[in-house]
Amino acid sequence: METKRKAMEGAVVPVPKKQKNEVIAYGSEKGAVVKSVSVNIFIVIHLLSPPGPGPALLGLPVHSPQVYSPRCSQLYNIFLAGRMKRGNSTDTGANVLWGESTGYPLLGIVRTSNLEAPIMLLTGHESEVFCVKFSPDGNIVASSGFDRLIFLWTTYGECNNFAVMKGHTGAVLELHFNTDGSNIVTSSTDKTLGLWDVEVGVRIRKFRGHQSFVNSCNVARRGPQLLCSGSDDGTVKLWDSRKKLPIMSFQSTYQVTATSLSDTAEQILSAGIDNDVKVWDLRKNDILYRMRGHTDTVTGMRLSPDGSYLLTTAMDNSVRIWDVRPFAPQERCVKIFQGNQHTFEKNLLRVAWAPDGSKITAGSGDRFVYIWDTTSRHILYKLPGHTGSVNEVDFHPLEPIVASCSSDKKVYLGELEL
Numbered sequence: 001m002e003t004k005r006k007a008m009e010g011a012v013v014p015v016p017k018k019q020k021n022e023v024i025a026y027g028s029e030k031g032a033v034v035k036s037v038s039v040n041i042f043i044v045i046h047l048l049s050p051p052g053p054g055p056a057l058l059g060l061p062v063h064s065p066q067v068y069s070p071r072c073s074q075l076y077n078i079f080l081a082g083r084m085k086r087g088n089s090t091d092t093g094a095n096v097l098w099g100e101s102t103g104y105p106l107l108g109i110v111r112t113s114n115l116e117a118p119i120m121l122l123t124g125h126e127s128e129v130f131c132v133k134f135s136p137d138g139n140i141v142a143s144s145g146f147d148r149l150i151f152l153w154t155t156y157g158e159c160n161n162f163a164v165m166k167g168h169t170g171a172v173l174e175l176h177f178n179t180d181g182s183n184i185v186t187s188s189t190d191k192t193l194g195l196w197d198v199e200v201g202v203r204i205r206k207f208r209g210h211q212s213f214v215n216s217c218n219v220a221r222r223g224p225q226l227l228c229s230g231s232d233d234g235t236v237k238l239w240d241s242r243k244k245l246p247i248m249s250f251q252s253t254y255q256v257t258a259t260s261l262s263d264t265a266e267q268i269l270s271a272g273i274d275n276d277v278k279v280w281d282l283r284k285n286d287i288l289y290r291m292r293g294h295t296d297t298v299t300g301m302r303l304s305p306d307g308s309y310l311l312t313t314a315m316d317n318s319v320r321i322w323d324v325r326p327f328a329p330q331e332r333c334v335k336i337f338q339g340n341q342h343t344f345e346k347n348l349l350r351v352a353w354a355p356d357g358s359k360i361t362a363g364s365g366d367r368f369v370y371i372w373d374t375t376s377r378h379i380l381y382k383l384p385g386h387t388g389s390v391n392e393v394d395f396h397p398l399e400p401i402v403a404s405c406s407s408d409k410k411v412y413l414g415e416l417e418l
Contacts, residue, residue, distance in 0.1 A: 113399045113415035119385070120159045122411035124151055129405035130391045131174050131350065135181040138397045140198065142184055143411050144172035145391075150186060150196060151411075155396070159413065163201035167194055173348060176219050183241070185227055187217035193229055195241055207239055209246045215257045215348060220265040221307070228268045230256030236270045236280060250280050257348055258300050262324065263307025269324070271298035277312060277322065291322050293333045299342070300350035300392075304357055309334070311351045313362045315342040319351065321360075321374070337372045339379050340364035343389065345407065350392040361393040361402065369393050369404050371416070385412055 111118070122141070129145040134155065141153040148171060152163040170189030177184055183204075184196040193207040193214055212232035220226040225241040232255045238248040256272040267288060268280040275298065277291040296315035303310055303324075310322040319337040323329070342349060343365030351362045359380065361371045369383040369390055388407030395402055400416040 120413040128407040132403045132405035146171045167203040187214035189213040216259040230259040273297045299348045340370045341366040354395045365389045
C-alpha cells in the first residue's frame with residue numbers, strides 16, 4: 001500500500017497520479033494508509049483523537065462523519081466500528097477502514113449492493129435522456145432520449161456501454177424490456193414503434209400505424225407477445241410483436257401520453273391530456289371504466305408488481321395509486337403522494353414501483369429523485385445529483401439500486417440505504 005504521503009489525523013489526501021481516480025483516507029500522523037476509495041468519493045472523517053496509532057482513532061466529534069461525492073451530495077453516513085480482528089468486512093457486511101499499523105478498524109461504510117461504487121455515472125448521450133430501464137435480470141441498463149439512440153450498459157463493474165442501437169429518426173420517448181429481457185420495445189416521435197434484439201443490438205421490426213408522435217408503449221407480462229401504444233393522434237393501439245400492423249385500435253378524444261397493459265393482458269390502461277385514466281376492454285372493444293382525480297395531463301403510469309394497482313403521475317404535481325382489481329369500489333384512487341414537480345419543460349415524467357411494491361418513485365422537474373414509502377406515503381429519499389429535469393427513475397429487480405435519467409444528458413445508478 002502507498003505510504004509515502006504524510007497527513008495529519010483524519011485527513012483526506014489525493015493519491016499519486018497513477019491512481020488519480022481515487023482518494024485515500026489516512027488514519028495517523030505517520031501517514032499509514034487506512035483505505036483507498038475508488039470512483040472519486042471523498043471521505044470526511046473528523047477525528048478527535050491525538051496523532052498516532054491506536055484505539056484513540058475511534059473518537060468522534062459531535063457531527064457524525066459522512067461520505068460525499070465530488071458534487072458535495074451526501075452518499076451515506078459512516079458508522080463507528082468497534083475493536084475487531086483485521087479483515088475486510090464486519091458481520092453486517094460493511095466495508096471497514098482499517099488502520100494499517102494497528103489492525104484497529106477506523107470507520108465502517110455500509111454498502112448495500114454489488115455496484116462497483118455507491119454511485120455510478122453513465123455518460124454518452126448527446127442530449128436529453130427521457131427513459132431508463134433495468135433488464136428483468138438486472139444485469140443490463142437501457143437508456144434513450146432526444147438523440148434517437150438506445151444505449152445498453154452493464155449494471156455491474158465499470159458500467160460499460162456495450163451497444164448503441166440506431167434506427168429511429170425522432171426522439172425516443174419510452175422503452176420497455178419484454179418479460180425475458182431478450183427484446184426492447186421503443187416509441188418515438190417518428191410515429192413508429194421499434195422492436196430491438198438486445199443480444200445482437202439491432203432493430204428487428206418497425207411498427208407503423210400512428211399518424212403522430214408515439215408518446216408511450218408497453219408490453220404484456222404474460223400470454224401472447226402483445227404490445228400497446230398511445231399517440232398524439234388520439235389512438236391507443238394493440239400490437240402483436242410478430243406483425244407490423246396493429247391488431248386493434250381505440251379512438252380517444254385527446255392526445256394519449258401514457259399506456260399500460262393489465263396483468264392478464266385483457267385490458268389496456270391509458271391516459272392523456274384530458275386528465276382521466278381509461279380502462280379499455282379488449283373483448284368488448286370499448287371503455288370499461290374511467291378513473292378521475294388528476295387535474296392535469298397524466299404523463300406516466302406503471303402497473304404494480306402484483307397487477308392489482310396502477311401508479312400514475314401528472315402535471316398537477318401529484319402521484320396516485322389506483323385500485324384496478326375487478327369489482328373494486330367506484331372510488332378507485334386509494335393513495336395520493338406529493339413532492340415531485342412538473343416544471344415549464346412539460347416533459348413526460350414517468351413512474352416506477354419497487355419489486356416488492358413497498359416503494360414508488362417518479363420523475364421530477366426540480367432535479368431531484370423522489371422515492372416514497374407506499375404504506376406511510378412519506379418521502380424516504382430526495383436524492384440530488386442531476387442538473388436537469390429527472391425524467392424517469394427505475395428500480396433494480398433484485399438489489400436496492402435505482403437508475404435515473406435526466407435532461408442533463410446523464411444516467412446515474414445509485415444504491416439505497418436499507
